[in-house]
Amino acid sequence: MAERKPKRQRISLGGPAVDTSFEDYLTGKTTEVSSEEEEEFDQENQDPADKFGEDEDEDELEAQPAPSRSATSSTSRAPITNPSDLILRINAHQNNTPHTSAKNISYLVQVWAVFGEVPVETTRLLHVPATLLFEQFSQAICASLDWHEIHLWKFSLEQRSKTYSALNNKYKYPDERRQIANIKDCGVGGMHNPGADLASPQDLDSKKVRLMDIWNDTQAPEVRRLRMFFTYDCYGDPTSAAVNFMGVAAEGLQAADLGIKVQKGQAVWCAGGSGASVPVDVPEDEFDKWEAGANKHEWEIGDVNKYLAEIKIKV
The missing domain is CATH 3.10.290.30 (MM3350-like)
Known part of the structure; x- marks a missing residue:
């Protein structure tokens, strides 16, 4: 089995793109990366459930209707694109999640x-x-x-x-x-x-x-x-x-x-x-x-x- 490279951490504090750890950031140690490496990083660290905005055109600002949930998959979830639904999620979390959980x-x-x-x-x-x-x-x-x-x-x-x-x-x-x-x-x-x-x-x-x-x-x-x-x-x-x-x-x-x-x-x-x-x-x-x-x-x-x-x- 091929050895899997560890995932890199991306920290951006202005300036060129860097791959660095939090400790390296504090000490000023950074390594510049190419655009190809940036794309590789994003693909490595992409959360399959986190695709918000991927299919949105840069100039298309109107929210699109969310696709319907598949009746055959209990794990699929349509992405939230309606702004009012996003606000509802924040309100629901505020009202239903006790601060003791964090x-x-x-x-x-x-x-x-x-x-x-x-x-x-x-x-x-x-x-x-x-x-x-x-x-x-x-x-x-x-x-x-x-x-x-x-x-x-x-x-x-x-x-x-x-x-x-x-x-x-x-x-x-x-x-x-x-x-x-x-x-x-x-x-x-x-x-x-x-x-x-x-x-x-x-x-x-x-x-x-x-x-x-x-x-x-x-x-x-x-x-x-x-x-x-x-x-x-x-x-x-x-x-x-x-x-x-x-x-x-x-x-x-x-x-x-x-x-x-x-x-x-x-x-x-x-x-x-x-x-x-x-x-x-x-x-x-x-x-x-x-x-x-x-x-x-x-x-x-x-x-x-x-x-x-x-x-x-x-x-």
Whole structure:
């Protein structure tokens, strides 16, 4: 029997395509791969049950009717393509899956700030509990990017196209044509609550939806594959960050295992990243002055983790 090559892990934090482990990413060790190797990687790691968006044309944005379930196969399942059905799956998971089912699970999530041409991409790799509410996740993103969280914000969920690749720089930008839902503070008394008569079925309450309701392995693959963006000051001068799910963290992984200092019991911490934070509240007539004197590479992981330690976690 021919020896089977071990599956590679793909980590994308901006720049060229790389095959690397999480540990290699932290130490800066990467290996560039060719387009042929990328295609081989995707074929090796494709989940047969996870074919959402494969047959979708890049310019065809209308959801197509799902094929009927085969009466002869108990294991087949028609892919979910209707946006309202995807939202229903999120609501069902939120209401029917207890947080205790993921209380010891943590995720690695990359936050990639979206700007134009920049010398260094601003990214942060966060270690977060699966049970974290999106309300608290917004605080973690703002803290990691040194955004002050004084403006309204939202998370948007988008369907992927057939040609999507996290390694392609153009896909770090939001595409409102593919947006199916927003997660924001829209509950009773929430900042985004416009009143019951104006409420949208596309709006999900950030005080109720947890990270596990999107990314847990008990969720439908089509939901887990949705693209996510965080937008700060979404009704003023918006600034966005792509939010990329990197996978489940190794069980019991601690910041100390990576040589990172955090407070005892700190639930959310930064494991790495790149690029200085770009401020979002600098007046336009002062931005050129800030940019001229800023070091685009310099940032302190210790400072980020100090800010993250101030977040009050409800899990």
